[in-house]
Amino acid sequence: MTDIRTSSETPPAALRQDAELIGAAVAAAGRGTVDRETVAEVVALCAVAGEHLLVVGPPGTAKSQAVRRVAGQLGGRYFEYLLGRFTEPNELFGPVDLRGLREGRVEFETAGMLPEAEIAFLDEVFLGSTAVLNTLLGLLNERVFRRGGTVLASPLRVCVGAANHLPEDPALAAFADRFLARVFVEPVADARLEELLEAGRQPAAPVPTGGADLLGALDRLAAAARACDLDAVTPLLATALRRLRAAGVPVGDRRAVRSQRLVAAAAVLDGRGAATARDLWVLPLIAPTADTQALARDTLGDLIEKAANESLAHAAEELSRSTAARAERLARTGAALLAEHRDLPEGRDSRLRLEAALREIDAGFAPADLPAALAGIRAELVAAVTPS
16 A cells, blocks of 8 residues: 655645635536535545545436536546446447457547546446446556556546445445545535525526636645645544444545545645644545444544635535534635625625625624634625615
8 A cells, every 4th residue: 555645845835826726616616506515625625635536315416517517617638427237338438449450459449538537427337337347447446447458547537426325236345445535415405495496597507617727736736645744643543543443434444544645635725735633524525324424423523623624615514513614614605705796797786695694604603702714704794784
């Protein structure tokens, strides 16, 4: 097993700038959905970590929309496919090269197909045939496509698999285990139905496209994550993993080791080259089911109570339920609403949304407990909704 730490020469200012670029891009992608910000943020986390993500939830819960939007923001070659029982390998990996076949070589034309993708989304991923899943297994593990005489190094940063439910077939367990992180989604909560209905009345929002070199920033952050200093957080991480195992959350050796990649990615996306307890919010992601993820949050409560992340505020809050993460998310949401409010054309009003943000801040924090940054955002919100 490979140690992900190497020496790093990335200046802190450059690291923070790249983290802010990715955070802004993911936030822009999340604004096109209702209650799917966590999915978008964990896609970015896994892309930096070099790991794969499984999104599980019932049909019609915008799983593909969330992934499509964040992929559009990050840029690069994107591949998406809906698998079925009769999906042929060439539908994912490319057809046989007929010219080579006439010359006695079995090679494949991979242009525009999964082996050459940088971000991939495979819907109903467990419905693939044995031939499809076996080829996928090698591609996900090694980032190398091998089929016939074709051997190709894949530029794949992250593959997102989606399913309506986890497979019950033990034969699929090895394949499912290649998706280190898991996000479980449910239909939008009743409290946000008005927001969902309003969004559904709007014309289909175009998939946003990032303007800066976001894929380059993603790669620099991935390099910084491989160089991240984990020494200070290793004792806490070991304690957390022991607790998870003792509580009955299945964490094998491979998942335990690879969880470090998520911790390192969280640190660099927070603009730091060394991991701390602030980054342990990612650990519930490695629990295999929705129930064990909830158990993991409860089991690690005191270890992740101060967890937060500036770039991935929604995911950090959902997975840790910490007040620090809630403050980060509310500050980011409030700042975005204020910026939108200032840019609105005359005649349009965002007062109701500003007031809703104020109510959420006041419901979550007593005035004496407001962090300084959030207190500043609250003051601006009050000024924006107060008639002049």
